């Protein structure tokens with residue numbers, strides 16, 4: 001039997017060491033398998049090339065619409081465990097495409113679902129769910145990153161039946177081509193951060209792509225300038241009236257990013273395990289060396305412990321009991337484990353680990369963005385630290 005034929009029947013080759021997928025319903029497992037096939041067919045073959053060129057595959061959008069991935073929990077009635085495993089699986093195929101989905105579905109659609117009125121949802125959501133309208137999420141600013149809650153400088157001024165937005169946003173994913181962006185801006189009247197659905201064709205709205213990234217190169221991140229953009233009152237999100245409301249969205253999307261950290265570790269496991277089995281040195285497979293086995297086991301242990309934490313947190317979310325600090329710890333812990341896992345994976349590939357041709361170079365680099373967005377590792381650690389001590393060390 002050839003090496004690859006032998007390994008295809010290995011029981012743990014998929015990395016789901018404790019069979020977490022068995023907790024899904026039969027229907028959810030079938031759906032996950034359907035999405036896996038889609039990713040193998042449509043995403044994996046193009047992922048490295050798009051990343052190398054720094055271009056988003058626009059022709060993938062109708063295919064993503066056909067496979068119908070948006071809002072698996074609120075709209076499709078799936079469990080948060082299913083949604084998490086799905087997001088991990090998309091990340092495992094390509095972290096950039098999962099970030100595109102995380103922005104459109106988690107941050108943007110999540111803002112509308114959580115903070116819009118029923119009337120607004122009825123008008124906007126059908127096109128958002130079907131990807132006829134692509135969305136982005138504009139919170140971070142050039143001068144407001146980790147401190148954006150108190151540090152939002154973009155302003156909103158009520159003028160008759162319109163709002164006038166002025167300011168700048170930075171790092172906004174999908175924004176170079178999105179139809180809509182939810183912009184969070186501070187109302188000059190009451191100093192509270194409010195949310196607005198902004199049409200990107202409005203006068204005074206402009207974007208500039210952020211070039212030369214070393215991570216998630218396929219994701220189109222942009223600097224946004226808002227110069228007296230006039231937004232009709234209907235487009236002010238009815239229930240986005242303070243930063244506490246924004247946090248309702250971030251609590252859930254942080255879960256999504258922690259699931260991305262799971263997917264990224266499974267991706268590193270896939271590539272490193274296969275490479276170690278196939279590559280020979282000293283006349284033997286790398287996998288026959290004890291140190292290399294120890295490294296593979298370290299990646300696996302990191303991945304499945306992260307997964308176990310996320311499975312429980314998803315159950316709490318399903319029960320409506322997950323708390324901000326639980327999402328924060330999950331994001332901090334899983335991304336720290338991810339950083340170690342992708343570094344070990346990179347080392348197992350030796351020199352071939354630093355190029356994208358073998359997959360690992362991209363996995364290694366993309367992990368850095370996941371480590372820092374949706375609240376950096378430090379901020380999520382401090383949110384957790386505040387919860388267990390009652391003392392805030394953030395400021």
Ligand SMILES: Cc1cc2nc3c(=O)[nH]c(=O)nc-3n(C[C@H](O)[C@H](O)[C@H](O)COP(=O)(O)OP(=O)(O)OC[C@H]3O[C@@H](n4cnc5c(N)ncnc54)[C@H](O)[C@@H]3O)c2cc1C
Nearest residue numbers: 137138139140145146171172173369373374375376378394
């Ligand atoms: C690829 C990518 C995609 C993104 N997509 C979006 C998007 O779609 N929409 C959006 O709104 N934003 C987006 N972001 C922004 C992201 O959320 C911010 O980068 C993140 O919140 C950190 O802000 P910052 O980069 O300004 O870092 P800073 O806040 O300047 O922090 C720099 C460093 O200082 C540390 N630090 C800051 N304050 C403290 C403190 N009190 N104690 C200890 N350490 C501290 C941080 O942890 C970090 O290590 C994206 C970022 C990236 C990289």
